[in-house]
């Protein structure tokens with residue numbers, strides 16, 4: 352079987368080349384061709400000896416997910432649909448801003464965590480994406496946006512906020528993160544790579560040890576009673592446990608705050624008293640809040656809080672001393688906003704017959 356080189360981080364490539372009896376600098380050269388130059392053809396790797404290229408063609412391949420579609424919104428946002436095989440497809444979104452370009456990357460085909468307000472969650476879960484499929488979204492976007500051809504490096508930030516729960520796919524997310532940070536690959540700053548999690552506590556600790564990057568935690572409720580309903584993983588890792596994990600993470604994080612994401616759901620979690628309770632909850636956790644006006648999708652059963660309500664909520668948090676921003680919805684005309692990414696997922700969880708009360712099982716590798 353051939354090895355897909357996009358599945359390997361620097362260490363993996365070193366091992367692969369060592370097994371072929373090649374020196375580590377060869378691995379480094381190929382890493383640069385793959386990720387910096389966005390190359391997919393071994394023959395174009397001009398500084399690699401021809402004999403080695405022949406060997407590579409026998410033993411290896413360069414296989415990113417195929418691009419199924421690229422929708423551009425009026426505001427310059429692009430939504431890519433990437434084929435990940437067997438009838439599954441995931442979405443990736445590029446969001447250009449004046450001072451940066453952010454790529455929102457998916458980590459799973461679907462999501463098993465079933466948050467009440469999330470379109471991805473409603474789709475069910477099929478499988479974890481491979482390293483090549485995660486990092487391949489960056490590889491593909493750089494090409495599709497013309498950055499490879501123009502030798503531009505306009506993706507300055509990556510957020511793992513697309514489809515799926517990154518920390519439920521830790522094994523593949525970790526090498527993908529390492530490639531994003533590697534100077535011979537994408538060379539992004541740790542502060543500009545953000546993992547967003549619904550709160551899988553043991554994996555937050557592991558991330559802090561293995562590869563600390565910026566952390567966003569999807570909070571969405573100020574107490575366990577409400578969070579149990581909105582974010583079911585809370586039944587396994589309740590708020591006190593989650594807040595303690597955030598504090599531990601801050602000791603090693605590249606930033607000195609945690610970002611709490613908070614989806615604003617009309618009359619569900621958006622009252623003044625909810626904001627006040629949040630101030631108490633997060634008293635010991637240096638943080639910023641990012642309020643996300645709910646992005647509706649068919650049959651969600653939730654409504655977006657009014658702009659006045661969101662402003663008032665933000666004011667209370669800010670008066671309490673927390674820097675609070677409200678996420679501007681981008682790419683609305685192409686359904687590219689948070690929580691609207693649906694892709695194409697063949698559900699394997701048999702969710703209809705599953706008890707809605709059951710706590711989702713998250714598989715973690717040791």
Ligand code: SAH
Nearest residue numbers: 469512515516547548549569612646689690
């Ligand atoms: N699974 C991870 C990352 C993907 S979701 C997580 O839950 O954090 C990225 C963000 O979008 C999360 O904060 C999520 O709660 C939020 N989100 C999900 N559905 C949404 C919706 N319909 N409207 C607005 N935000 C939503």
Ligand code: SF4
Nearest residue numbers: 462465466469472549
């Ligand atoms: Fe999964 Fe995140 Fe959606 Fe929850 S909000 S279902 S964790 S993708």
